[in-house]
Amino acid sequence: MKWFKRLLYTMLICVVLGGATVGGLYLYVKPELPSVETLRDVRWQTPMQVFTADGKLISQFGEKRRIPIKLEDVPQPLIDAFLATEDSRFYEHFGVDPIGVMRAFSVLITTGEVQQGASTITMQLARNFFLTFERALMRKIKESFIAVHIEQQLSKDEILELYLNKITFGHRAHGIGAAAQVYYGKELHELTLAQMATLAGLPKAPSNLNPISNPQASKERRRVVLLRMLDENKITRTQFDEAANAPVTARRHGAEVTVSAPYLAEMVRQEMVDRFGEEEAYTGGYNVYTTVKSDVQLAARQAVWDNLHSYDERHGYRGPISILWSEEEGQEALPQEEIEQYLEQLKRIGDVTPAVVTGVEEQTATVMVKGAGAVTLPWESMHWAREYLNEERQGEPPETASDIMQPGHVIWLRTVNEQWRLAQIPEPSSAIASLRPDDGAVAAVVGGYSFTLSQYNRALQAERQVGSNIKPLIYSAAFDKGLTLATLVNDAPINQWNPGSGIAWRPKNSPEVYEGPIRLRKGLAKSKNVVSVRLIREVGVEKVADHIAKFGLNRDNIPENESLSLGSLSMTPMEVARAYAVFANGGFLVEPYFISKIEDMDANTVYEADPVRACYDCEKPAPQIISEQNAFLVEQAMNSAVWGGGSWPNGTGWNGTSWRIQRSKPITQEVGRNIAGKTGTTNDVRDTWFSGFTSGLATTTWVGFDDVSRKLGRTSKHPEVDSSQQAITGGEAGAKTALPGWILFMEKAIPEYPAREFSIPPGVVNVRIDLETGKLSRKNDYTSRFEYFIKGTEPTEYVRGDSNNDDIFEDEGGLF
Template sequence: MSRKRKIPKTRKGRTTTIIFCIAGLLFFIAAAGTGLGGLAVYNHYSRGLPDISFLKKYRPAAITTVYSDDNQKIAEFYKERRIVVPYSEIPDMLIKAFVASEDARFFEHEGIDLKSIIRAALKNFEAGRVVQGGSTITQQVIKCFLLTPERKYERKIKEAILAFRIDKAFSKQDILYLYLNEIYLGHGAYGVAAAAENYFGKTLKELTLAESAILAGLPQAPSDYSPFRHFEEAKKRQQYVLNRMAELEFITRDQAEKAFNEELEIKPRRNWYIEHVPYYTEHVRRYVEAKYGQELLYKGGLKIYTAVNVDMQKAARKAVDKGLRELDKRHFGYRGPINNLKPDEIEPFLKNLEKEQEDQALIQGDIVNAVVDNIDSKEREIRVFLGKDQGIISFNTMKWAGHKADRKAKTNNLAQALVPGDLIWVRLEQKNKDTGYWDLTLEQTPKTQSALICLESGTGHVKAMIGGRDFKSSQFNRAVQAKRQPGSAFKPIIYAAALDKGYTPATEIIDNVFIYQNAKMKWMPKNYDRKFYGPTLLRKALAKSRNLSTIQILNDIGVDYAVEYAKKLGIESELSPNLSLALGSSGVSLLELSTAYSVFNNKGFLIQPVFITKILDRDGNELEKAEITKKKVIEQSTAYLMTSLMESVVKEGTATKVRAINRPAAGKTGTTNNLHDAWFMGYTPDYIAGTWVGYDQEQSLGSKESGGRAAIPIWLDFMKEIHKDKPVKGFKAPKNVVFSKIDADTGLLPVPDTKKVIFECFKKGTVPTRYSRRSDSISEKDQFYKMEM
């Protein structure tokens, strides 16, 4: 076998080999250098990067929600308005809309999209500055949770490293769950669920394709694409999202076109806090913040269940508004329009009214804005514009407006009260079927304030609370925070204390001159009507609200004893330890006094008012639950006797207007010196309610404005409404209360010539044993009572 001959290499061949070797070596060196450089960059920027493991335990700030007694949402508290929803509850169409809009290759890349980065880099190079980011959804998650959002290349490198790590550690579904719950979408909404409720008043499951595209268009610039403020820009962005979805074959072109042409109903989110029960929920907010702190209140996602009833709250608000307006009209003339619009201002204003009426139609009974168009003195009517509708104000309904500022004189020239262009308040009475015009009455905002609170018998649940005329103008809660003199509304506490000191409803009290004097002062109290009535039975003294009789009782039982008795009934305010306490001279809150009256209705048991029935944390764990605790503070017989005595206040005393409720009721009026405060505290077997009327800065409510005139109408309107579907109940006497015939004049057992015999109730063992033998004249010693110290 012959050996093969080696063919010697030419110089050219050797040169080529050397070049390839050198090129390979250079490529290897470059590759190694790039790798080492990349590794060095990676190591450099990896130092101190945030730990991504906490994302697995994602617990963002969540809304605290407040509910009524029937689980209606009535308030929300939050720093970031976010409703967290699991990935499984986010509609597939909404996910596709966001992916198409923000990161089309989301399900393909590993956290960063090199194509997008190159494209953004070219754009930035052309502009000479950072104008485009090319961020993926994963990178946007990093912006939300881990890094600041400034546009610097150093930060982008860190972001890319973290994005790669997150993509390896989390599923795509997990990343979308974080993103769609955390991202800010404008107008205080964080996450898609809050945004859906914000813009459309819907849950995620209720969203249409068109609405989903609107939401998906928001992340880039929530303010610029807000459908509230910039609807046309929002529509342009919506079209972009729909086109991208069609390009990616998430939807068909036909679906995209139909969605774009769909008419959107943008619904500004209802302000639950203001709309429903603002004073109530603010009281709840203060309590929760004080007990659990701001962090848990505003970020903890609590569920707070309350005792409030929304329908009863509406009835209370309506009654307060009506009562204050009637009071205002009794004493003040028309104070003038809200504004007078110039001719070129009227049409734009009416167009705005028309736009508002598209969302909410005019409803009978509402008080709305109107613009005066024409005053017809001959027809004695005023025509106004209500937006797209018109209305008529008859002069016959405006007589109150003729009162002059001094409230002593009137003017018959009602045509001068208004002029064309005046912006006014009117009440919608009814719509005339023939003309299509609304019949209207002129209104104005009252200056007085009022408060109302209602407790449920047996539970102490606070079913309604009004803390003032308008929460928007004043958040001060006059039902809880204000302490005003209750006047005669405090007297039942004195009378209850007397019953436990041996008095009976038939005890005779001398209603006569009383003088209190010491080295510094001399006090001569008087009855409301400035008269003296001599011997008076206790029942009549309370029914007629006799001041002098009540002072005699307090002087007899002792001030200190009465103060301690009031505390037993739930009065926590400091009470002045002197005889003026009989006339309600010490300030108390409406809530305190209502609690005290509830003891009489609850058969002698003190039940603390309950605002919150239950609080759950975001995981459903119970933080607290109201337990109804009953503490017996007075005898059941005393409680019933007081109820019976206050029924007489309603039947024949200072509260006869209450008889219009047409069911058993008990209560007491209260009016303070100089007519600064008007009260009515009353109850039925079902509910206890208290009302107060007055000015924040004390001044007279007006001539003859007493509890019976200013406060009872509010109480009555409210109680009528909440009882309209309830069966009529009576107050049941306990076994240790007996009834006996007595002489209506003397309180003793009747004799054959007794003029008037009545049945009276007594605790067992306290029925009179003496027969009536009354002298027609009062002894000299009873004509004048003087106490010196």
């Protein structure tokens, strides 16, 4: 009895001392304990995601990958895996598990070292949010007190949800939602039991137990998790055996990007950083919706790729990337396994994939393609490959496959109509900028062939001389002064002597064909250079420069000399597209924008675009910089650049510089004749342009070398490849180099942006004129046509049968 009383007193003393110790420790650390109330309103560091207008992911920005989830969205087997492994008594304890503490304490007494942490899920949550991972007794004490506080503030389900969203899984995956995506590219409900067990085993040591970097250790850890689930009766023996023996299937997955638009994504990233700052933009969990439709953006990218490859093929083949072995030098071929390992190290770039030539026959070749294995290349896939000599010359056409490639050559391939084709990374670059004319929303933007090769966004940053793309703006200035589509200007050579420099300025047409007196409609449609020079002289250089500045350009950057008529002004493709949108929308200058909406991580809209619009009676009208009538006249002249004029049966028919659009059935079937465009080529063909529009879309394409000193050159006819009438040979130019890419894009884009018929605005009259003189005509044959005039500018005199033309506009100095 005495022994029992002593034991009871001893236990009572221990309880009192223990309680006093715990109380004393609490008072000691209380000033350092953080408030756990913040957990009720925790703000996850979630990456920014960028989407197309139709909700497809373009890109993700942020160091930490996190996909916040609700507990009800987590499969029960995954919850069971975590609880069985980390805290089987989670729903029973008060934040600290006394049994676990006693077990850890006994190990400490017997070994003298802290080997077991006895951490519950709540304690781990406390550590992850408020403490460090230092293995120290005081940290453990603080952790316990915070855990108890958490249990008092939150429910068990709230604690478990926070824990699953907070823990780190390696490879920058934070939270179980991101882990499932990073390691398996899946949603949580798509995971297998083996994959769930693998993820549940990771928090203990994400680096050492990683299934990607250390699959064997991960497999052993997975078995431990499954055994715990089996012990807790959460799975059956059959399920255990199947999951424990499953192969390790983890591999690193990026965000599920479904639309590759890196130049657009970078534009959004920069805009978001400017709006919110770098830290907030990358971690605030914003969802940014752009103005582009996924199919249209992908069509723009493909158009740039296909057009540049077409240029590259007609200029010749520059040879293999490298040579792995040479049979001519007696070197043996590499085994297949080594070839595949070599190809794995090479990246796909743009539209091309690396491959290694393993065999060559008379007119075929066998190649090992990255990700596709052995492939046979037919002759039609390589016979374009004349030797590249320079931008101006190509070698003789090949006759056999061995003239092009040899075993051991490392080459590029691309797919055309589901067939592999010999390719190379194009040397020139290109850009597309496309806008909705009614409000400036970006429909598509491509800044180059490959963002991997160059992050320079040529659509927004490349200021290049625009060549004849400037002419519609000059004609607009002329119409402002009262000139008309029927005004005659002398299309004749100019030879102007400059006494100061001692040099004569001789602007020339391209090609050097002169037609004498020519109507302005035809002058713009056929891009007559000397006509533009004479228009600038009539209107005045300063007034023309002032007029051009209205289209959103910096007046200080516009040259005040006659070279402006030939396109010496530098603009970006986006600036050109914006300017042409003015003609498409009736004279309004809209502001290009590419973000339509921004949502925070709770799906609350924090920004929604409210652009100015091309309208008279809406809430936010854009500034009208030219009259609706002026815009219509320019549109008409550019329409003739596509459709030409005259009468072919009577020998007076003619084509404008944009006639190739007529061949595009997808475009003509969609919009009929309601389309307008203008080519642009600079001196020595360093820059080529095509800009055009329907009422629903204004688009500019540019092609040129980044090195402004390089010319795009010319090509000779390839007797085997260039058999079709559409083959492009001779000197490169806007009509041959940039226009094909524009057509490829617009064929896909126009159906997404329905176009209206070109309509005659108020204040425009339509009268029949004589095609030769521009005067009124009573004839109803091929010598006349109906022409549009701003009311009050139409001719008043009828042509006389024997009349000489006295109304040709000339310079002050007369004809040169």
